[in-house]
Amino acid sequence: MFPAMTLELTRSSGSSKYEVRGFGRREGALYLIVRLHESMDFSLRKGWGKTFQLTDNTGKKYLYNSVSLPNAVEIHDTFVDLPNDIRARQTVLAGGYRDLVLIFPEFSKDATPVSLLVIEDFLGNSPANPGITYEEARIEKTGEVREIRPVMAMSPGKKSYQGSGTAGDGTTFKLKQVIIDQSVQWQISLEVSAHRQTVITLNDAVLVDEGGANYNLVQKDEVQTVNLKENGTEILNLSFEPLPATVEKMVLWLQYTTAAGMPNEVRFEISQAG
Structure with missing residues (x-):
């Protein structure tokens, strides 16, 4: 479920719905640990919906593919010439939390994450996309690091x-x-x-x-x-x-x-x- 790595701990501000708790690197990818405190829906209908957008300290932006969420299901529709639907509602019960590991496979090794947004997204990169920002969490490193052991899923x-x-x-x-x-x-x-x-x-x-x-x-x-x-x-x-x-x-x-x-x-x- 999660490989062993060195995790740089972070604190975040600006959103009450989620926080960024840390990030690590492995084989050229950035692993971002996000804790949800409220339910959020990243489902896409005919390509439209919400997604995470990460920004690094150089201003470069990285979009997260919602189909990679652990409970996402892609619904194929061969009769419609539009992107497939994705069901990916993230439910968080009152008093609980939901941890997500967002993987950005081509994150620059010299860059650091500075903000994580929830934005309106369209899979086809439509020029009509107004680019609405629903939430934003600013990320700050604490200077602490932690060695993380691998998290294994329960066996079949x-x-x-x-x-x-x-x-x-x-x-x-x-x-x-x-x-x-x-x-x-x-x-x-x-x-x-x-x-x-x-x-x-x-x-x-x-x-x-x-x-x-x-x-x-x-x-x-x-x-x-x-x-x-x-x-x-x-x-x-x-x-x-x-x-x-x-x-x-x-x-x-x-x-x-x-x-x-x-x-x-x-x-x-x-x-x-x-």
Whole structure:
């Protein structure tokens, strides 16, 4: 998930939504450590959306490719002569945070980063792009360095976890299975049940580790629904981005809407069985 390197620590100012915590270099690339404190959406629809822009001390600008975000999904559309859609919403629950490692592969070895912006972007470099800046964080080195060990993802295979929770509307979610696939994404199956017939539509889901770090849903389907019969059980399958191998237990948070349009949420602990 993250290689070993020497990290130059930084402080940043100007944005309450995110901060730049440090940067390192490896094989000609700059690795920028960004901590999100609020949700942000870097999805692109037909090429339009938001992205990060890094500026160095010479004034050179570097655009980040949103498809490289850890939960980004590219949606192909062969019938439209425009860039593909990208789903890449970054969800941060209240009181938690989300760490991103932004990699800029051709960053000058003699330059240093001085600001990180969130700007309006169009993949086709359209001259009509007004270049709106939504957020800006100014970056300052602290003079401290830290040696970072590699962060390894949890290895593929079927894992033994347990947990369940009931939302305020009486819908129950019980963990059935966790499989980490060959791309080290988490494939979670939930048994969903209710005492009445209803349809629920999933809005978002997040895994939260013991330290408050948030790991996001990889949303392959634009809309995911579960049709529940009275006292029946259905399966809800979720995909999440990779988690570090050091995480032992976590909380699963789900937000969904009922057929009546009422928003609901549930959170419950997931721990290793036995």
